[in-house]
Structure formats: C-alpha cells, structure tokens
Amino acid sequence: xxxxxxxxxxxxxxxxxxxxxxxxxxxxxxxxxxxxxxxxxxxxxxxxxxxxxxxxxxxxxxxxxxxxxxxxxxxxxxxxxxxxxxxxxxxxxxxxxxxxxxxxxxxxxxxxxxxxxxxxxxxxxxxxxxxxxxxxxxxxxxxxxxxxxxxxxxxxxxxxxxxxxxxxxxxxxxxxxxxxxxxxxxxxxxxxxxxxxxxxxxxxxxxxxxxxxxxxxxxxxxxxxxxxxxxxxxxxxxxxxxxxxxxxxxxxxxx
Amino acid sequence: xxxxxxxxxxxxxxxxxxxxxxxxxxxxxxxxxxxxxxxxxxxxxxxxxxxxxxxxxxxxxxxxxxxxxxxxxxxxxxxxxxxxxxxxxxxxxxxxxxxxxxxxxxxxxxxxxxxxxxxxxxxxxxxxxxxxxxxxxxxxxxxxxxxxxxxxxxxxxxxxxxxxxxxxxxxxxxxxxxxxxxxxxxxxxxxxxxxxxxxxxxxxxxxxxxxxxxxxxxxxxxxxxxxxxxxxxxxxxxxxxxxxxxxxxxxxxxxxxxxxxxxxxxxxxxxxxxxxxxxxxxxxxxxxxxxxxxxxxxxxxxxxxxxxxxxxxxxxxxxxxxxxxxxxxxxxxxxxxxxxxxxxxxxxxxxxxxxxxxx
Amino acid sequence: xxxxxxxxxxxxxxxxxxxxxxxxxxxxxxxxxxxxxxxxxxxxxxxxxxxxxxxxxxxxxxxxxxxxxxxxx
Numbered sequence: 001x002x003x004x005x006x007x008x009x010x011x012x013x014x015x016x017x018x019x020x021x022x023x024x025x026x027x028x029x030x031x032x033x034x035x036x037x038x039x040x041x042x043x044x045x046x047x048x049x050x051x052x053x054x055x056x057x058x059x060x061x062x063x064x065x066x067x068x069x070x071x072x073x074x075x076x077x078x079x080x081x082x083x084x085x086x087x088x089x090x091x092x093x094x095x096x097x098x099x100x101x102x103x104x105x106x107x108x109x110x111x112x113x114x115x116x117x118x119x120x121x122x123x124x125x126x127x128x129x130x131x132x133x134x135x136x137x138x139x140x141x142x143x144x145x146x147x148x149x150x151x152x153x154x155x156x157x158x159x160x161x162x163x164x165x166x167x168x169x170x171x172x173x174x175x176x177x178x179x180x181x182x183x184x185x186x187x188x189x190x191x192x193x194x195x196x197x198x199x200x201x202x203x204x205x206x207x208x209x210x211x212x213x214x215x216x217x218x219x220x221x222x223x224x225x226x227x228x229x230x231x232x233x234x235x236x237x238x239x240x241x242x243x244x245x246x247x248x249x250x251x252x253x254x255x
Numbered sequence: 256x257x258x259x260x261x262x263x264x265x266x267x268x269x270x271x272x273x274x275x276x277x278x279x280x281x282x283x284x285x286x287x288x289x290x291x292x293x294x295x296x297x298x299x300x301x302x303x304x305x306x307x308x309x310x311x312x313x314x315x316x317x318x319x320x321x322x323x324x325x326x327x328x329x330x331x332x333x334x335x336x337x338x339x340x341x342x343x344x345x346x347x348x349x350x351x352x353x354x355x356x357x358x359x360x361x362x363x364x365x366x367x368x369x370x371x372x373x374x375x376x377x378x379x380x381x382x383x384x385x386x387x388x389x390x391x392x393x394x395x396x397x398x399x400x401x402x403x404x405x406x407x408x409x410x411x412x413x414x415x416x417x418x419x420x421x422x423x424x425x426x427x428x429x430x431x432x433x434x435x436x437x438x439x440x441x442x443x444x445x446x447x448x449x450x451x452x453x454x455x456x457x458x459x460x461x462x463x464x465x466x467x468x469x470x471x472x473x474x475x476x477x478x479x480x481x482x483x484x485x486x487x488x489x490x491x492x493x494x495x496x497x498x499x500x501x502x503x504x505x506x507x508x509x510x511x512x513x514x515x516x517x518x519x520x521x522x523x524x525x526x527x528x529x530x531x532x533x534x535x536x537x538x539x540x541x542x543x544x545x546x547x548x549x550x551x552x553x554x555x556x557x558x559x560x561x562x563x564x565x566x567x568x569x570x571x572x573x574x575x576x577x578x579x580x581x582x583x584x585x586x587x588x589x590x591x592x593x594x595x596x597x598x599x600x601x602x603x604x605x606x607x608x609x610x611x612x613x614x
Numbered sequence: 615x616x617x618x619x620x621x622x623x624x625x626x627x628x629x630x631x632x633x634x635x636x637x638x639x640x641x642x643x644x645x646x647x648x649x650x651x652x653x654x655x656x657x658x659x660x661x662x663x664x665x666x667x668x669x670x671x672x673x674x675x676x677x678x679x680x681x682x683x684x685x686x687x
Contacts (some may be wrong), residue, residue: 001618001685003620003662005685006618006620006667006683006684006685007620007622007683008620008683008685011683011685012681012682012683013656013667013669013682013683013684014669014673014681014682015681016670016678016679016681017678020678021469024627024677025346025676025677027676028629029631029654029676030631030632030633031631032627032676033674033676034676034677034678035674035675035676037670038676038678051462051463051464052462053462053463054328054460054462055321055462055662056324057638064475066469066471066473067471069469070463070469070570071462071463071474072460072461072462072463072469072470072471073328073460073469073470073471073472074324074325074328074460074472075354075471075472075474075475076320076323077320077323077346077347077350077474077663079316080316080320080323080347083316083317083318083321083324084320084321084323084324084327085313085323085324086310086312086317086321087282087310087321087323087324087325088324088325088327088328088460090280090307090308090310090432091279091280091325091328091330091332092328092449092461092462095462103267103651110538112314112316112317113313113316113320114318115592115604116312116313116317119615128672136546143624151389153298187674188633189637190637190669190670190673190674193673193674194673223631229632230631230632231631231632231633231635231636232631233417234633239446239658248652
C-alpha cells in the first residue's frame with residue numbers, strides 16, 4: 001500500500017485533539033506537561049464538555065497552560081488554585097472545574113488550600129504534576145524532592161537534617177473523607193499514558209456524582225533541571241521516583 | 256412596597272445588604288471586629304432566599320483568592336475582614352486589580368501594627384488608598400460614617416467595581432462595624448442569570464461556547480512592552496475614575512473659618528466638636544471625603560480657599576494629612592490630630608487640638 | 615489480516631526529544647540529522663513499510679505532533 005492509500009480519513013487512528021490550541025507549548029523537549037495537557041484535552045473532547053469546562057492554572061512551569069487549552073481558563077496566584085476551584089465550582093455547580101498544579105504550587109505554598117479544598121470535598125478534579133523539582137524558577141528543591149537528589153538549593157543532595165523529608169501529599173490527602181478518588185499515575189511509556197488518561201477521564205466523570213475531590217497525581221520528569229536527556233530522565237524516573245512514589249489507586253470509590 | 260426600617264449593627268448591615276443586592280458569593284474568615292458579617296450571613300442562609308453562596312474559608316488568603324476566581328466568572332462576589340486579615344489579602348487584591356476584575360472587600364479596621372488591638376482605628380488608610388499589594392494599582396475606597404452607609408455602600412461598591420473592573424473596598428472601622436443604628440433596607444434584588452452574565456461580560460470565564468475564542472483571566476504578561484501597555488490602560492481607567500467618581504460631604508462650611516477634614520468615625524466625632532466649637536463662637540466646618548481614593552483633591556482645594564487652617568482628624572498617626580497637604584498644595588496651614596492603637600478621640604480633645612494647633 | 619500504518623509528522627512543531635523513538639516496536643522512526651526552523655533534529659520515518667499504526671509514538675509525544683493512519687490489508 002502506498003502512503004497516499006493509507007492517509008485517508010477512515011484510516012485515522014490518532015490526531016491532535018482540537019481542544020488543544022495550535023500554540024507551540026513552551027515546555028522543554030520531552031517534558032511530561034505536554035503529554036498531560038493533551039490527555040486532559042482529549043478527555044474534555046471525548047466527554048463533549050468543552051463549553052462547560054473551566055480550568056485553573058498555577059504558578060510554575062504550567063502557568064501558561066491557559067494558552068494551550070481551548071477552554072476558558074483562570075490563572076491563580078501561587079498555590080491558590082484549589083481555593084479558586086472551590087469558588088468557581090460553588091458558583092457554577094453545573095460546570096466541570098479542574099485545577100492543574102505542580103509540586104511546589106500544590107504541596108508547598110498551597111498546602112493549606114490543597115488540604116482544605118480536599119477536606120471540604122469540593123466537587124472538582126485536581127491534577128497534580130510531581131517532578132520533584134521547581135522547574136520554572138530554575139531547578140530548586142521541591143517539597144517532593146527525593147532524599148539525596150541534587151537541586152540548585154540543595155546542591156549536595158537533599159538531607160533530612162537540612163531539608164526534612166519528601167512530602168507524600170497524595171497519601172496524605174487520600175486520608176481525607178472529602179476526597180472520592182485519589183490515584184497516582186505516570187506518562188513515561190505509552191502504556192502508562194493510556195492508563196493515566198483513563199484515570200483523568202474517571203476524575204472528570206466523578207464531578208457528576210458530587211461526591212468530593214477527584215485527585216490525580218502524575219509522576220513526571222524535568223529533564224532540563226534533572227540535567228539529563230528526555231529518555232534518560234524517563235529511565236531515571238522509573239528507577240528513582242517510582243520506588244518512593246508508587247503508581248496506582250490510593251483511594252477508589254469501590255474500596 | 257414601603258421601605259423597611261431595621262435596627263442593626265454595621266457589620267450586619269453589610270451582610271444584609273449583600274443578600275438584598277443580589278450578590279452571588281461571600282467568602283470570608285472570622286476576625287474581630289467584623290465576624291458578625293459572616294455570622295449574619297450564615298444565620299440568614301441566603302442560598303435559600305437568593306441562591307447566594309456563603310463559605311467560611313480556611314484563611315483570608317483563601318477567601319480573597321475565592322473572590323478572585325468568582326469574579327473571573329463574572330459573578331458578584333465579596334469578602335470582609337479586619338486589618339491583619341486584610342494584610343493577608345493583599346496578594347489577591349493585587350491579582351484582582353492586575354487581572355482587571357470586579358470585586359468588593361470590606362475592611363472593618365482595628366488598631367495595628369501587627370496583631371495590634373481589636374478596637375477601632377483608621378491606620379489602614381495608606382494601605383488602602385495607595386494600593387496595598389505589589390504593583391501599580393488602586394482600590395476604589397468608600398468610607399462609610401454610619402450604619403446606613405455601610406448598607407448603601409455595598410451596592411455602590413459593586414456598581415463601581417463592575418464599571419471600572421477593579422476591586423472596590425469599603426473602609427470602615429470597629430466603631431461603625433459594631434454600633435447599632437436604624438437602616439432603611441431594600442427589597443431583594445434577584446441575582447444575575449448566567450445568560451445575563453455571559454452576554455454582559457464577554458470577558459468572563461464561564462465556559463467557552465463554539466462561537467467565541469476562549470477567555471483567559473490572568474495578570475501575567477511576560478512581554479514587558481505588552482505589560483507596560485496593560486499598565487497604561489489601567490492608569491487611563493484610574494484617570495477617568497478620578498474625574499467621575501469623587502464623593503464627599505461638606506457640613507457647616509458656608510461660614511467656616513476653620514475646617515476639619517475627617518472620614519468615617521472621625522467625621523462623626525468631629526460633628527460633635529463642631530457643635531461645641533460653634534457654641535464658643537468658633538466657626539468651624541467639616542469636609543468629609545466619602546471616596547478616599549479617588550480623593551476629593553480639587554474639591555478640598557476649593558473649600559480650603561476661604562479658611563485660615565485645616566485640622567485633619569484621623570484615628571492614626573497621620574496618614575490622610577499627606578493627601579490633604581497635596582490637595583491644598585500647602586497654601587493653608589494644615590495639621591494632623593490623631594488618637595491611635597484603638598483609642599477613639601473625644602470631641603473635646605479635638606476642640607483643644609484645633610485651638611492649639613490651628614488657631 | 616495485517617495492518618499497514620503511516621505517520622504525518624508536524625516537523626516544525628517537533629522538539630526532537632526522542633521519547634517516541636524508544637516506544638516504536640518496529641524501529642520505524644528516528645531523529646533526523648537535519649533540523650527544523652527552531653533548530654531541533656525533528657522526527658522522521660526511516661522504515662515506513664514496517665509501521666503498523668500502533669500509535670505508541672503519538673500517544674507519548676508531549677507536543678502532539680504525530681498523526682497516525684492505519685489500513686487493513
């Protein structure tokens with residue numbers, strides 16, 4: 001078969017979702033943010049809720065997420081996305097509301113907002129991208145930085161004495177009765193991406209049930225600040241991040 | 256229907272007015288001396304009356320960011336607090352001003368600095384009228400001097416906030432917040448429908464229909480040339496506001512040889528001092544700014560032409576006096592008299608100050 | 615029944631990160647020695663006849679630059 005014979009509308013198996021804009025993302029080559037954005041956008045497309053969705057972007061690398069989603073967006077102050085999500089959902093209970101935050105935003109400066117939105121059981125979807133480092137500001141230590149991991153502000157490696165322990169905030173919020181679905185996913189292989197998308201879809205569909213927060217952590221990479229190639233970073237993620245941040249559901253409606 | 260008359264606290268008037276003005280959401284955190292706002296809202300349970308959402312947030316920081324996001328959806332949203340809580344809200348206020356969103360904040364001021372005291376004060380004048388948070392912005396500032404004005408200014412603040420897409424603040428204090436007076440109250444106004452909001456505020460993040468581009472609410476612009484242009488546009492808006500929105504009141508000024516300049520509680524006390532002074536034959540009047548920003552500079556300059564001296568009476572260590580001197584270009588003697596840290600000046604000591612400092 | 619696949623790659627939007635290359639079961643794709651306008655070694659098909667249209671590459675691509683077609687024969 002020739003290429004021309006194959007490239008026909010009826011043979012299309014994958015194309016970029018129109019819920020993403022045409023803007024080229026500013027993320028570094030190989031960064032997981034792009035993949036996670038795409039999954040959310042695909043879920044919005046498949047559920048047919050583009051006109052009913054309001055997204056909230058954080059401060060950090062994904063601050064400009066609003067440029068890439070073709071949905072209405074509110075850019076929150078650092079760490080305040082869950083407070084923003086709370087107000088938007090309460091004032092617009094029929095809309096689908098999601099927050100998108102990194103580890104510094106969600107688990108350091110915004111810890112109070114995160115925990116209280118989860119504890120109040122707000123009917124929102126929270127996406128938490130954990131790459132164990134501050135990307136936008138140039139690779140400083142995050143609350144989720146692993147012990148021994150080197151960053152710009154722990155250049156000799158994170159130690160318990162100086163910096164305390166990496167924060168497993170997802171385990172923490174899974175304990176709260178206000179969360180309905182809590183899961184940890186990754187996007188470093190096609191199989192993980194497909195699984196992650198299912199989790200995000202679940203987290204969005206749960207908003208119809210009005211039973212509380214659906215929370216998806218995505219363990220991701222930061223090859224630039226980890227100072228590795230993208231493929232090496234994905235390998236490093238599997239070998240170092242996943243033993244400490246194991247993948248899987250922490251809380252499902254059935255359990 | 257005839258207007259209803261009710262005896263209520265200043266703080267309750269804020270809450271009652273919010274419900275009746277068709278406000279969509281209130282997000283707040285308890286702090287003395289304004290907790291009655293949230294308490295009254297919870298008792299009234301307006302979600303059953305008008306659908307208004309009331310939420311006790313985990314902090315003032317969360318409250319103001321809830322207000323930011325509610326405003327981003329074109330909703331009428333507000334919060335209230337007192338001085339230390341308002342300090343925590345400065346982050347959100349700067350973002351609301353930067354993203355050009357309408358919102359209303361009430362500050363029932365108490366004495367500072369720090370945790371200070373819970374008694375009335377006007378020590379947040381600088382913070383309120385000069386911006387407060389980071390960046391070049393202003394808050395439209397209304398200073399009520401009665402419980403009726405607490406009630407009336409909620410609606411006025413929303414009108415101004417939506418007209419200029421800028422936060423408006425009601426700068427009250429612990430005295431006006433706690434005192435009980437009779438208030439004329441309105442009928443319930445219905446809240447805006449989602450259709451009305453989508454049509455009237457095309458900028459609002461309400462969910463993107465196929466017919467328009469996506470709306471983005473942000474205060475971020477990484478291109479500094481564009482950020483400068485945003486700032487220029489905001490400043491143009493402020494110029495219009497300064498031209499059109501000045502509000503003030505003049506009492507006993509027709510024959511006045513001396514002038515008190517005072518707002519809020521201080522203005523109430525000065526009215527008593529005027530009685531005492533006039534009984535002694537001292538011709539003194541009161542110039543009461545109602546908008547503290549925009550400050551009634553032109554009007555005060557005009558009023559100051561015929562007087563021998565001005566005493567700026569404030570419950571702080573001397574803040575509005577700077578705007579008084581700027582307005583009058585120091586062409587007339589202007590001094591400050593203040594009590595602070597939660598102390599309320601006595602009408603007699605103001606008269607003594609007038610005689611000593613100005614006459 | 616077998617599948618023949620092919621890709622349409624938006625080479626100007628490709629950042630040449632290469633994470634897709636490793637996911638291809640048949641080593642159909644590789645980074646080019648040439649660069650796009652941004653200076654990235656963009657993705658290209660080097661063994662087109664081996665593509666089965668599994669979409670692994672498109673699913674992992676952070677920038678969504680790969681379109682996948684698959685025909686039965």
